[in-house]
Amino acid sequence: MKTHLWIGTLLGISLFSAGCFDVKEELWLKRDGSGTMQVSLNLGKAIRTLSYLDDEVDKKGYEAWADSLMRTKFALRNFDSLAEVLEQQPGITQAAYRLEKRSHVMRFSFEHVAALNQAFAFLQSTNRMIKEAEFSWEGKTFSRMPKATPEKKTEPEPKQKGGLDGALLTGLMRRQVGSGAYSMYIYLEKKPKDLRPSALRKIDKKSVFLTYKMSRVMKEDQLLTYSFTYPKK
Numbered sequence: 001m002k003t004h005l006w007i008g009t010l011l012g013i014s015l016f017s018a019g020c021f022d023v024k025e026e027l028w029l030k031r032d033g034s035g036t037m038q039v040s041l042n043l044g045k046a047i048r049t050l051s052y053l054d055d056e057v058d059k060k061g062y063e064a065w066a067d068s069l070m071r072t073k074f075a076l077r078n079f080d081s082l083a084e085v086l087e088q089q090p091g092i093t094q095a096a097y098r099l100e101k102r103s104h105v106m107r108f109s110f111e112h113v114a115a116l117n118q119a120f121a122f123l124q125s126t127n128r129m130i131k132e133a134e135f136s137w138e139g140k141t142f143s144r145m146p147k148a149t150p151e152k153k154t155e156p157e158p159k160q161k162g163g164l165d166g167a168l169l170t171g172l173m174r175r176q177v178g179s180g181a182y183s184m185y186i187y188l189e190k191k192p193k194d195l196r197p198s199a200l201r202k203i204d205k206k207s208v209f210l211t212y213k214m215s216r217v218m219k220e221d222q223l224l225t226y227s228f229t230y231p232k233k
Contacts, residue, residue, distance in 0.1 A: 021041060021042060021043055021045065021129055021180045021214070022040075022041075022042040022044070022045070022180045022181050022182075022183070022214075023039070023040070023041055023042075023129055023130060023131075023180070023181075023182045023183070023214075024039070024040040024042070024183045024184075024185070025037070025038075025039055025130075025183070025184045025185070026038040026039075026040075026184075026185045026186075026187070027184070027185070027186045027187070028187045029142065029186060029187070029188055029189075029230070030189055030233075031189050031190060031230070031231070031232055031233035032232070032233045033111075033112045033113055033137065033232065034109070034110060034111050034112060035109070035110060035116070036094075036107065036108070036109045036110070037107070037108055037109075037110065037116060037119070037120065038105065038106070038107040039105070039106050039107075039123060039130060040100070040103045040104070040105045040106075041103060041104045041105075041127070041129055041130075042102055042103040042180075043102050043103070043104075044102040044103075045179055045180060082095075082097065082106065082122075082123065082126055083095040083096050083097045083106065083108075085122070086108050086119055086122065086123070089115065089118055089119050089122065090115060090118075091110055091111040091112055091114065091115025091118075092108055092109070092110055092111075092115055092118075092119050093108070093109045093110075093111070094107070094108060094109040095107070095108040095109075095119075096108070106123060113135050113136065113137050116135050117134060117135055120133060120135070131146065131182065131217065131221060131224050132146060132147040132221075133145065133146055133147065133224065134146075134147050137230075137232070140229045140230065140231045140232070141194075141227055141228070141229055141230075142192075142227065142228060142229075142230045143225070143226065143227035143228075144184070144224065144225060144226050144227070145225055146221040146222055146224055146225060179213075179214070179215070180213075180214035181211055181212065181213055181214055182211065182212055182214055182217045182224065183209060183210070183211035183212075184209060184210045184211070184224065184226065185203070185207070185208075185209045186207065186208050186209070186226075186228075187206065187207045188206045188207065188208075188230060189206065190206065190230065190231070191205045191206055192206075192208060192228040192229060192230045193228065193229040193230075194227075194228055194229040195208060195226075195227075195228045196226065196227045196228065197210075197225070197226065199212075200226050200228070208226075208228065210224075210226050212224070
């Protein structure tokens with residue numbers, strides 16, 4: 001089967017649904033308001049789905065084929081140049097992009113929460129898999145809240161063009177949609193208190209995390225909300 005002809009269709013479905021990807025936000029927050037943010041987009045599930053459809057896998061071997069796919073069909077070229085743009089944002093330093101196995105990773109340091117918000121909003125505007133957020137530190141409470149955005153129209157699925165291959169492709173993707181996860185990890189200098197929601201769990205005394213299935217996140221952005229008491233220095 002020359003099912004590799006359907007890769008473009010699959011990418012169209014997967015890139016806009018984002019349900020078969022894993023997104024991971026990692027925030028290192030210092031008590032003076034500065035810190036580092038890292039966002040990773042792991043495409044392993046989408047690539048695994050494609051491997052069942054592309055004859056090139058047998059010719060190249062899975063690893064070589066997957067590496068090639070990450071640098072071509074799944075390349076996020078805007079991420080590469082984004083680091084240079086982020087460096088120009090006030091309060092942002094050490095912005096860097098790297099390709100790590102099956103993940104696109106963007107990392108930057110910020111001098112204050114306002115700079116974090118500006119950089120994160122810019123990063124989100126380049127890739128809709130990253131959910132919009134507003135970070136705040138009022139008094140002793142640090143929080144992450146989703147931005148209120150107008151309801152977006154659902155993207156229509158591409159029309160199938162021909163028989164079994166198209167049906168197989170769509171069926172595989174539908175099984176994968178929502179199989180990913182959206183996770184947020186926060187690393188602190190001091191033990192946080194008053195963790196909300198209850199789903200916000202401790203890794204150790206100074207670190208917490210929150211994770212949801214992408215199928216839920218796609219329907220309820222409000223899930224990506226957390227807050228905790230963390231006194232400033």
